[in-house]
Amino acid sequence: MNVMNASPRRKELTRLAAQLFVQEGFDRTTVRMLAQEMxxxxxxxxxHFRDKQEILAAVIEEGTENALVIAREALSRCDxxxxxxxxxxxxxxxxxLLTDRNAHVVALYEWRRLDPEARAHLGHLRDAYESLWEEVIDDALATGLIHGDRFLVSRFVMGALNWTVRWYDPDGTRTPDxxxxxxxxxxxRSTSTR
Amino acid sequence: MNVMNASPRRKELTRLAAQLFVQEGFDRTTVRMLAQEMxxxxxxxxxHFRDKQEILAAVIEEGTENALVIAREALSRCDxxxxxxxxxxxxxxxxxLLTDRNAHVVALYEWRRLDPEARAHLGHLRDAYESLWEEVIDDALATGLIHGDRFLVSRFVMGALNWTVRWYDPDGTRTPDxxxxxxxxxxxRSTSTR
DNA sequence: CATTTACACTAGCGCTTGCTTGGTTGACCC
DNA sequence: GGGTCAACCAAGCAAGCGCTAGTGTAAATG
Known part of the structure; x- marks a missing residue:
């Protein structure tokens, strides 16, 4: 059974839930808090949701699907x-990571709170996204743009990027690009100094 | 007021707490579960502890202090x-990250659960550790070993390293070194291909 | 010897939690 | 104009939560 974020009402509720989950953490966000915010x-x-867990799954699904869409579009738009x-x-x-920041922070921090079914479903989504990365890394390795172990390089890179949610300030001087x-x-290697 | 992990009994309890906090998360670990494990x-x-929060603070303090000790020793041992x-x-x-894995995972995931006083105290400890990193990064930049922005490079590197707790398998073939x-x-830059 | 200290116990208070129940409302449809 | 249905509400249950109060006891300390 898929989670289905179809209804617009539900989508809005999911967005609000994501915000609260980031502020308070999943466990400390009570259904009463969620309801009040909504x-x-x-x-x-x-x-709208079978239980509290399903809200969490909806939040993470939304974020991961957006990530997939954006990455695919970006790849299709470049040479x-x-x-x-x-x-x-x-x-x-x-x-x-920045436009859907709340959803991604929740995915990073509260993944363990998912029940096994949701974890399996969302795990596949995440794998699909990560395989996009490994494809690109493979290319870069093949052309000698970077060196090293395929597995390790992709994990180091994703670590460095995902870690940004802990320190990046959108109102600061640096742009995501x-x-x-x-x-x-x-x-x-090889490139000139900026 | 310092947290003081002095007593050996308390140190052992802290170790057990760290394990449970990793398994279940701080919020879902009840004082009854902690007691049973102990x-x-x-x-x-x-x-032994004023309240549940103090257990969390003790866990994180233990891990961060160990990190500081190990890093300082490593630096003092090399040219x-x-x-x-x-x-x-x-x-x-x-x-x-691997020997005190539990404590560090707790520090990474449950930092927000600390009350303001503990957060301030442990924040200083963490800053002391991170400044060791920035020192080393500065050296590497000054000698041309690496290039880029001091702030960004150190954060990217720490992100890549800290992320390892999410995927590294100690029983696998790769060693931490x-x-x-x-x-x-x-x-x-510059180094030969391994 | 008397006293203090460290550690453990039992019993439960007061409160919050996720979730259920049984029902109402109003918009839409043939 | 009867039926359908998503959306919502008031009320509350059973379970579990962190933490406290008061007591017992064996070892260390004077």
């Missing part, structure tokens, strides 16, 4: 050079 | 070349 009573919540694909992927990654480019510069 | 009744717990210091720091980081070296290779 302008309804706690009982009404269970008309076949390993370098531009790497740049595009890094930029796309940071773009979702600058971050992405700086990361690519750091891991690629 | 072989005492839930009421007895509050002889003054930027390259060897970078290697040493990366290895030390992964060493703590291999991981550290591979990361250094990835971000440094």
């Amino acid at each position: 302008g309804i009573k706690s009982g009404s919540l269970f008309h 076949s050079h390993a370098s531009s694909r790497l740049h595009a992927m890094a930029r796309a990654h940071l773009e979702t 600058e971050l992405a480019d700086e990361l690519v510069v750091m891991i690629t | 072989g005492i009744k839930s009421g007895s717990l509050f002889h 003054s070349h930027a390259s060897s210091r970078l290697h040493a720091m990366a290895r030390a980081h992964l060493e703590t 291999e991981l550290a070296d591979e990361l250094v290779v990835m971000i440094t």
Whole structure:
């Protein structure tokens, strides 16, 4: 059974839930808090979601699907050079991380709270996204743009990028694109100094 | 007021708590679960710790202090070349991340659950550790070993390293030292291909 | 010897939790 | 104009929560 974020009402509720989950954490966010934020009573919540877990799953599903869409679009919009694909992927990654920040923070921090079924379903989604990355990394390795172990490089890169949610300030001076480019510069050989 | 992990009994309890916090998360770990794991009744717990929050603070303090000790020792044991210091720091980081894995996972995931006082105290500890990193990064930048923005590079590197707790398998084929070296290779210019 | 200290126990208070129940409302449809 | 249906509500249940109060006891300390 899929989670289905179809209804617009439900989509809005999911967005609000994501915000609260980030602020308070999943466990400390009560159904009463969620309901109040949504302008309804706690009982009404269970008309839209089977239980609290399903709200969490909806939040994470929304974020991961957006990430997939954005990454695919970014890749389809750029040429076949390993370098531009790497740049595009890094930029796309940071773009979702910031526009759907709440959902992604929840995915990173509250993944363990998912029940086994939801974890399996969303795990496949995440794998689909990560395989996009490995494809791009493979290209970059093949053309000598970067060196090292395929597995390790992709994990290091994703770690560096995902970690940004812990320190990046959207109101600061740096744009997401600058971050992405700086990361690519750091891991690629040969390029001139910026 | 310091948290003081002095008593050996308390140290052992802290270790057990760290394990449970990783397994279940802080909020879902009840004082009754903690007590059972420790072989005492839930009421007895509050002889050792003022409240549940203090257990969390003790866990994180223990891990962070160990990280500081290990990093300082590693740095004092190696020569003054930027390259060897970078290697040493990366290895030390992964060493703590694995030997005190539970404590560090708790620190990464449950930081927000700390009350303001504990957060301030432990924040200073963490800052002391991170400044070790920035020192090493500065050296590497000054000697041209790596390029880029000081702030960004250190955050990217720490992100890549900290992220390892999410995927690294201690029973696998790769040693922590291999991981550290591979990361250094990835971000440094000039070196030969392994 | 008397006293203190460290550690553990039992029993439960006061409160919050996720979720259920049984019902109402109003918009839409043939 | 009877039927359908999503949306919502008031009320509350059973379970579980962190934590406290008061007591017992064996070892260390004077």
